[in-house]
Structures are given as C-alpha cells and as structure tokens.
Amino acid sequence: MSIETSKLKIFHEPKDRLRLTVGDEKSYPTVVPRWASPISYPSRYLSLTDAKGTEIVLLDDTSGLDEESRKAVEFEVKKRYLTSTIHKIIHAKVEFGATYWSVLTERGERDLVTQSLQENAQWLAPNHLVLLDVDGNRFEIPDITALDPKSTQFIAQIL
C-alpha cells in the first residue's frame, strides 16, 4: 500500500496507545512501530503495523513526519526496543570460560556475562559486533573503531 508520509498523523490516544490516522481516510487505534532492519539500518525503514501485526506503511525514515508524530513514534520505539548500544567498555575479563563485561551504554552502566563467545559474539561486519549475554540481552557495538582505545583493546584481547 502506498501512503504519503505527509498524510500520516501519529499520536498517543489514550495515553499509552499509539494511534495513526491517514488524512481523513482511515484511523488505526493501535499502531506498533517495528524496525525492518534494526541492526543494518538502525534508524531507517520503520514499519508501522496494526494490532494484528499487518503492516500499514513502511517509512524510509521518520524525517518525513511532522514534529509531533515523529516524537510520538520515537518514544514508542524507545519503549519497544530495550536493546543497548555499547559506548565504552569499562572492563572485560575472560575467566574459566565466561567473559565478564562492565560496559557503558546509552541506557547507563551495566555488568554482564557472556558465555561461549563463538556463538554469542556475532560479527555482522568487520567492525560491527553484537554481544548476547547469558540472559539473551543484546548489546551492540556498531563500529568498534569508533570506541576509545582502551575499549578497542579489550575487544582485541578477547575476541
């Protein structure tokens, strides 16, 4: 379905529910935003689906939306994606088959443990790393070369 982005109005109504109206034509009472490719294109290709999971529209990015809609969508996305991006590795140590990490993310500091790095440290590109901790939480480093030298050194030592 082709829908013009400028016709979209997205807002919270009631407070905890994201609602979408397409011009005067249609209204969707419950809308769920999902990234189509959250790792390769972290801020592009946002799919808006209805409560049943059927796509209403796939946005190239949120920039075409008006300010209020963009804010509403971005807030909803923040609520939905509880994964973290690592900005800094404060400490990391391999001991007895487990790796203990202490990292700084956009959500704050966190300690985590990873096991069997062969499976749980995934290189999506030469510099793009995803760590999965023992609970299945995902920690992403989009570009290891952008980290500070100490963090990079930890990665080089361990991986």
Place this chain on the structure above:
Amino acid sequence: MTNPINPSLLDPDQTTASSDILIQLEADLDANFDYGHQTLEVTSGVVRILEKGGVEVLRIPMTEIASARNEPLVGGGRLELTTKLGEIIPIISYTHTLGAKFSEAARGIEQLAQGKELLVNLKRELTRCIKCGRLLPEADGVCPACVDRGKTLIRILRFVAPYKKQAIFLTVLSFCTTLMNLTPPYIQGRLIREVFEKKTNLPLLWQLIGVWILIAILGTVVNITRDRLTAWLSGNVAADLRSTVYRAIEFLQLTFFDKKQVGAIASRVTSDTDRVWGFLVEGVPYFLLNGLTLIGVVGVLIFINPLMAAVILAPVPIVTFIGVAFWKGQSQLFHRVGQKWARFHNHLNESLHGIRVVKAFAKEDGEFTKFQQRNHELRNAGVHADARWFTIFGGMIFFTTVGTVLCWAMGGYLVASGKLALSEFWMMQAYLSLVYGPLQWFAAVNNWFSRAMAGAERIFEVTDMEPESYGDRAKRIDITGEVEFDHVRFGYDKSNPVLKDICFTAKPGEMIGLVGKSGAGKSTTINLIGRFYEPDAGLIKVDGVNYKDIPLQDLREQIGIVLQEPFLFNGTIAENISYGKPGASFEDIVAASRAANAHDFIIGKADGYDSMVGERGAKLSGGERQRVSIARAILHNPRILILDEATSSVDIETEKKIQEAIQRLVAGRTTFAIAHRLSTLKNADRLIVLDRGEIAEMGTHEELMDKKGVFYKLVQTQTAINEIIELGTINA
C-alpha cells in the same frame, strides 16, 4: 554501578508500611527505560509502581483489573494490565534478565484480580556469587571462579578409582624414574673423583659403567612401562568420561538442547573430555615426575654445597616469575587463535555445504573474499601469538643460560680455590640441567590445570543437571490411548506462554486434526504429548493417569512420531525401519514397508533393504525418507501416533502414496495430525482449531465448515491461495 537486580520476595515489613505485600519485584529499567530501578508491589487490593526512594508513580486497584500479561518486547518485556473497561495499561519495563519473573508476577496479579489463590513461584535467585561478587553465568548457578578446584580434581580422580591398582603402580614407577634420573650424575661424580682424578682403579670404572648400563636398561624398561600404563589408564578414564557425559546428555530435558547449539553440546563430549584427558595423560605424570625430580635435585644440591646451590638456583624464581606473568596474556592470545580457527572453520564448512548455491549464483569471488578475510584474521592472530611466545621463550632460555653460566663461574671459583671438588662441581652442573628443563613449563601447568578444571566443571555441569524424570523403568503399563489435556499452560520461554488453558480429551483410536496458523501452538501441543516438554500448569493425562506417573520410556515406546523432515540414521533401510523394534524379523520389516508403500521403491534399489541411506538419509528422496519413517512407525506399533506435517514436502503422486500409508497407520491408534493442507484432515474424527495458544473451535470438518467460524475462514483463505487437492478420501 547499575547491576541487574534480581526480583525477590522481600520481607514486607522492611520496605513498606503496607502489611500485606504479596509480590514485590524490582525491575532493572527506570521510567525512561534506562538502567535503573522501579519496583512492582502487589497487595491483595492494589498494584503499585514505586520509583527509587519509594515514590509511588502508579496505583491501580485490584478491583479494576481484568487481566495481566508480560508483553514481549525486543530485548525485554513490559508488564501490561487490562482494566475491566478494556484499557491496556503498560506499567513497568524490564530486560530479558527479568522477563520470566515478571511473567510469573503477571500470573499472580491475574489470580488475585480473579479472586483466586495466589500460586506463583517468585523465590529469590542469586545472580551474583556470594563469595566473590562476580555475576553468575546462570541464576543460582555455579560461580566458575569460585568453584572448588580441589573438589573438582577429586571428582575427576574418582574416575580413576576403578583402576586403583594401575594408578598406584604408575606412581611407584614415577618414583623409580626420578631415582634413576638422579643416579647418572652421581655415578659421573664418583667416576671423576675415584677414577679420573686418581688415574687408577680401573675395576671401579667398569663396575660403575656396568651399574650405569644397568640403570639405563632398567630406566628404559620403567619408562616404557610407565608410558604404556599412562596411555592405557588415561585412555580408559577418558572413555569412561565420554560415556558418562554422553549418557547424561541423552537423558537431559529438551530445554537444554533448545538453548545450546549441537556443536556446543558435542564439544562437551569431545573437547572438554579431551582437556581433562590431556591433563590426566600429560599433566599429572608431568607434574608428578618433574615435581619429584625438582625436590630431589634441590635436596641433593643443598647436600653437596649449600652456598653453590643458593647461587645457581637464584635464577629459578626469575624464570618461574616470567613464566607465570607472561603465560596469562599468552593463554588469552592462544584462546583468541582458537576463536579465529572456529570462525574460519564455520565459514569453510558453510561455503562447502552450500557449494551448489555458490556456483549457481556465480559467487565464487565473493566467497573467496570472505574466506580471505577469515584466513587473514587467523594468520594475524596466529602470528601475534607465536611471535610473543617465542620472545618470552627466548627470554626464559636466556635466564636458564645465566643459571648455567653462574654455575660455571661460582663452581670454577670454588674448584680453583679448592673449596669444591671437581667431582662435586660436575654433579651439580649435571643436576642443574634436570631443574631448568622442566621449570620452563611449570608456569604453563597452572593454566593447564585451570583449563582442565574448567572443562571438568562443564562436564560435571551436564552430569549434575536434572535429567528427564523417567520414573520406574521396570514398571510396564499398557496404554489404551486416551489423551486428556486438563487446563494446560506452557511456554518454551516461561515469560511467554505458547499454550494457554488448553482442555480436550482424545478417545482411544480417535484421530484429531490440529489446525491453526503458524505459531498457534500446534507443534507445541504435539511436543507436550510426546512429553518432550512438560506443562507449566495443568495436567496431561493418558488413560486417566497424569502422564508424569507413567514411566517415560514406557510412554514413549507407545508413542509413534512421523515428522515433516524425518530423521534417518546412517545405516541400511532395514536398520532404520527396525529402529524402534530392534530384532524384528525380516518378514515384519517387509510387511511394515508394504503398509507404508515403501516396499516397491526399496526393492528397486540395487541392495534392496540393505541399501545404505547415507548421513541423515541423504541418499533417499524426501518422499522415500518419509515412507521409511512411516514404515518405522508402523513396525513400532504405537498406541498414540503423532503426524507432524507428514506430507508437506513431497509431490502429489508421492503424497497420495504417503496418504494411503498413513491411512493404514492410523487405524486403531489415537492420532494427532498437523497438516498444512486442511483438506488432508477431512478424515479426522475431530479437528481442534488453535488460535494464539487457545482452542478457538472444536468439531468435525463438516461441523466447523457449517459453523463458518475460524476454521471456515482458514479454509477459505487457503482455497483462495491454493487449489485444494483432494487427498483425504483414499480408502485404507
């Protein structure tokens, strides 16, 4: 620092004025979804959310709540309450770490809202080690750092217990070797003192040379015996270890296999046992032999000349220190090389498996680029590790040489000034070489030991894990085939139930078709019937008895399964057909194959029933594999039969044959069938329509079509998409 705090049922008096807190859980995210804290507090009358410092941010009276659930999000979840007015209120978010706990809390809230008794399990779990404070790899699990290595070693040595005599003999032989190693320098010393210096006493020369030859021969015999015994002993211990691990893995619950990759599980049987084996075959004898030699040599050196001993042994602590200090970093580098090897290996494996696709898409260059990348990573890691290793090794050799030079300098001085006999000097320098050689490797032993203990821990982790409860394996119960689901709830991830409150009864001999969209819970229902998983709540009864009370092996022996992708073992067709009934007569195997419409294609093969099926049955076509698996199920003669999309991946002609075979197979057995094409379930006595883990409809094909409900819609959709192929009317 913010840590994931595990939920706990805290002491109510401690935290709030309200006296009847029933559930109190701390989330690891704050209101802005940053790492922080928010607390869920549930009393019999109210659900509250508290921010840090106990400030209440949300309060919902229990009387307004209709239901509660854990809404799975990406990387975590949130607890949502649905009010009686239908409004959905998200109240608290958390990461995956706490998903299961909050899901349990949601269940608790729902029980309270519905006026039921609170039945939830929110026991306090340890996420950090009590001793060292490290995060635990698994809640309530073992801290790998604080694991008692002594205890682990004793457990490993228990595997040696059946070979006690040989082990004692081995130790005695090691003592003998040490003594014999210490003898030649002594003989040399005496030769210098009593023969060379006196320039007479030739008979003593021949006498001592004779002893030396004797010791050399004896030493060779002892060494050969010792090494052969070591090989025998360690081989046996390793085989026992592998058997123990494999046997334990066989009986583990399927949830263990869901969480781990096959390769990772296999490595417990191979590389982890190998590490322990390596330690037992090389580490223990090395340690024993060189440890004894070291003690012996130091003793003898001090006995000969304490001053000289002190000087020439001075570099020993330095060499040991270098070894220990540098080995740590070095082991990490070697570990890294191992990782790179694994990555390289994975890529190689994948590209060779997919070589047809690579060629078909003309992607040879692309694959080569990826290969080169991995190859270079491996090269760089290898070069880095080896370069560092040889540098350190060179350094250690230097200090060893310093030891020798010191020996000659000090010894030369003492000999020249008449304070030390030449024979004593010669003995000391000969003993010295016995010390420095093994010393270079002593540092590695700690790491060796640690790795072996870590491997052993992983082995014991598997053997200590709770196996499936098999019940009394001697007890035999004949099942007639009634299967009842009594309010069954289940989720692979407990925070996200796939089946909710399922109730139905299948009568003996009845054929039940399970219908629903993908993800509705069809395969899960089947997994529960086979008791590959057990319900989180509710009961499954077979012949009116809770099936947990039926011995598992007995139950499974009376359940037959035909899967969409049948798994055949590498062996002959006959062996595969008789897998569930070893020792079946050839006539029985042929009869089963005939019933499965497989006989004709089998005898068409050059080796007939002796044809090898290849790895996973790769030498047979999909339809052939399926019919062999049906023959296997027919011969197995189960009371309960499970057909999971048994005809979905074959052509129409083959499907007809398979359908015929299935009709013969289901006769008289309680059957649960999942089929992609809804029309193939026309012959089912009843259909159960599942929707999002709940039973939406139940009835015969006609009843459900007349009802024009969910099933009708599913059929309509399928009709619109595919042309329905009439297959369900073949006569048995």
